[in-house]
Amino acid sequence: MQIVVKIGIAIAGATLAVTGYASPALAFACPVSVNAGSTWTVAPEGNLLVDDGRDLNQLTGTGTKTLITGEAYQRKYGSYSADGKKIVYSDLGRTGFGAQIWTMNADGTGRKQVTALESEAFAPKFSPNGKTIAFQTSAAIWLANADGSHARQVTRPGGYYGVGVSWAPDGSKFVTTRAQVDERSGEPFNWQIVTVRADGSGETALTSASGDKNSPVWSPDGRTIIFSYITASGMQAGDQYDLYAMRADGTGLRRLTHTKNIGEQATVFSPNGTAIVYAAWATDQTTPQVTKAKADGSAAKALNATGYPTAWS
16 A cells, blocks of 8 residues: 655746746646635644545644554545534454454544445545545545445546555545556556546546656645646656646646755645645654645745644534
8 A cells, every 4th residue: 555656747838937947847827726724723623534555643722632543654644524523534453354344433533444346445525415434445436325235436447556545525526646667567657646536537637748646636726736846857866756736727837845855745735725734754764644735835934743734614
């Protein structure tokens, strides 16, 4: 099961240039406007789910509560329903193969396994209306009703999708990453950010140039997608992942972070869209630090938690 995926990017055929990179693969024509917010506090307002690679924790302004415990490298990928009352997550199944999809109340009670597939199921996300769960198997994206019924694969055969989907606010589509697969080695390559309609049709690539990118997420207003990216030249130079934003149609690329020797991934928007949290780690760290910033990447502050943020309610 992947945590970090290999990807590449180019925006709408534009010739782009990013400060600090030698490659001409990126540029900012028509910069994205990101809501930076008018007020700022370090504490995560509301409830924030953090997956530390073993446990699923819930952070509030007053402290941290462990909702689900597990074993090392057993990620939970928690996601809130729109009303904040339910959480969908991945855990070892009582029936079915390996990890399966579960739901529980937001306080950790009422746990229920809702899928029992003959393959691992993980990285679930509630749709905006709470009626559907998007989740993944080893190389495909599935949908199911909120109770786990009518589970069906919606992405086309022959693709390879990176871990993580993010719904558009209107529920009409989701954004994820997709790679080609090398026929000889079976390894994925040429990762791109794509949008897919909720029924699995209409897959559209938003990027096309080389490099490495992952964990795209839609803003609450539907106008912006933030993702983690490193150029091909940056990879060769030993640079780390930075956060970038673009319009939902793939235009207007903008770099949000440029932190030497620190990589950033796994962005989550605050419900009002004015702030983000993400996983940030230095080159000498094995566990990322949960970091909060304004939605434009400014005023970044480390929170008292480690792991990967997965949802904010």
